[in-house]
Amino acid sequence: MTPPGADAAVGDALRHHTRPGTLQLAALPPLSLYVHLPWCLKKCPYCDFNSHERRGELPEAAYLDALRADLEATLPLVWGRRIVSVFIGGGTPSLFTPAGIERLIGDIRARLPLEPGVEITLEANPGTFERDRFRAYRAAGVTRLSVGVQSFDDGALKALGRVHDAAQARAAVEEARAAFDTFNIDLMYALPGQSLQALAADLDTALSFAPPHLSVYHLTLEPNTLFAVQPPQLPDDDTASDMLDLICERTAAQGLQRYEVSAFARPGHRCAHNLNYWQFGDYIGIGAGAHGKLSFAHRVIRQVRWREPAAYLAQASAGRAVSNETEVRRAELAFEFMLGALRLREGFEWAWFTERTGLPASSVRGRLDEALARGLIEFDAGGAVVRPTARGFDFLSDLQSMFLPPDSAPQGG
Ligand SMILES: C[S@@+](CC[C@H](N)C(=O)[O-])C[C@H]1O[C@@H](n2cnc3c(N)ncnc32)[C@H](O)[C@@H]1O
Numbered sequence: 001m002t003p004p005g006a007d008a009a010v011g012d013a014l015r016h017h018t019r020p021g022t023l024q025l026a027a028l029p030p031l032s033l034y035v036h037l038p039w040c041l042k043k044c045p046y047c048d049f050n051s052h053e054r055r056g057e058l059p060e061a062a063y064l065d066a067l068r069a070d071l072e073a074t075l076p077l078v079w080g081r082r083i084v085s086v087f088i089g090g091g092t093p094s095l096f097t098p099a100g101i102e103r104l105i106g107d108i109r110a111r112l113p114l115e116p117g118v119e120i121t122l123e124a125n126p127g128t129f130e131r132d133r134f135r136a137y138r139a140a141g142v143t144r145l146s147v148g149v150q151s152f153d154d155g156a157l158k159a160l161g162r163v164h165d166a167a168q169a170r171a172a173v174e175e176a177r178a179a180f181d182t183f184n185i186d187l188m189y190a191l192p193g194q195s196l197q198a199l200a201a202d203l204d205t206a207l208s209f210a211p212p213h214l215s216v217y218h219l220t221l222e223p224n225t226l227f228a229v230q231p232p233q234l235p236d237d238d239t240a241s242d243m244l245d246l247i248c249e250r251t252a253a254q255g256l257q258r259y260e261v262s263a264f265a266r267p268g269h270r271c272a273h274n275l276n277y278w279q280f281g282d283y284i285g286i287g288a289g290a291h292g293k294l295s296f297a298h299r300v301i302r303q304v305r306w307r308e309p310a311a312y313l314a315q316a317s318a319g320r321a322v323s324n325e326t327e328v329r330r331a332e333l334a335f336e337f338m339l340g341a342l343r344l345r346e347g348f349e350w351a352w353f354t355e356r357t358g359l360p361a362s363s364v365r366g367r368l369d370e371a372l373a374r375g376l377i378e379f380d381a382g383g384a385v386v387r388p389t390a391r392g393f394d395f396l397s398d399l400q401s402m403f404l405p406p407d408s409a410p411q412g413g
């Protein structure tokens, strides 16, 4: 049930978002749904995601109630739009019971029209489940599992402060493979003390499971993490660059295509949800600290939910899950679009730029021409597709920075 006062607030928000503005979006982009489940067994020292160490029992039922209230309060902003993908991420969503996940998916299906055959991904950590748990997620409606392996090496896992060991990582991938037609393995590279040979061994193990999708992230030292305060010894830039070359070679040899900076997939197994992010699609983000992006005829807005689980539980249940909402400034839209779209190896449809930012093509023509002249991008399909060249992909943050608003300092992406 909607709490008292919430209807009026949502009505005000809707009127606010649909009023006239300077942008002209001819059509609304595809809409995804992200659901954040914020608890983990233990906080990893490199992690800056909104994840919180579980203390005692998870408030599973109360949190699912809050997510439902959050979703209901958001519905008026997306009336009539279909959901193209759902991603249940964290934190460690596999701490939630299969019955809880089934309820969550049921709550979503009852409130939002989902495209037929919609991709529903769940993130799972090794060592957080008993046997057959993955099958139960599948039965609950999850179609794709993303397993956070990080490494198959006991020493590396220890250095990363992970709760699982290599044997549990293998067991989790085996279970995922047995239960799902499509699944992902998350690995990280340039780990503390990692050699090229150790990475090769990790990759070979990952590839021995013939994963339909592999994500391989360069470990970064994020501010506000333990690793930022006490940095471990990491491989130097040259070694990290050799590592990336090795990753590209070995994945390609196994038929996995690098379709985004960190994402490798077999044909037909790309992640629809992440593709929608990179293609500047829309997404509702429910759950503690979740981010959302929603388009209207004349503006694009971003929403953030209350970050602390306790605050989120209290606020979402009262119909006030959103802690912050901002309109993307006209001057920032080109950069925001390019930040994701240029990460795609095959590029993007040029028409999407105008369709999804509401800006005329002329607003970036000069900067596109400059990127063309510097050999960083190319047009294909008679000008219908823009994509980074191999050089542009190597110097991606330089390329992305070319689209920064004139009033901001250069930054990486
Ligand atoms: C949001 S995390 C959640 C997944 C899951 N809880 C886990 O840790 O296995 C998604 C992925 O981001 C990657 N990641 C997290 N922190 C990172 C960092 N500092 N640098 C690079 N990749 C990172 C890891 O590969 C992780 O699997």
Ligand code: SF4
Residues within 6 Å of the ligand: 039, 040, 042, 043, 044, 047, 048, 049, 051, 090, 091, 092, 125, 148
């Ligand atoms: S398990 Fe994943 S989300 Fe949780 S703290 Fe570790 S890296 Fe972050």
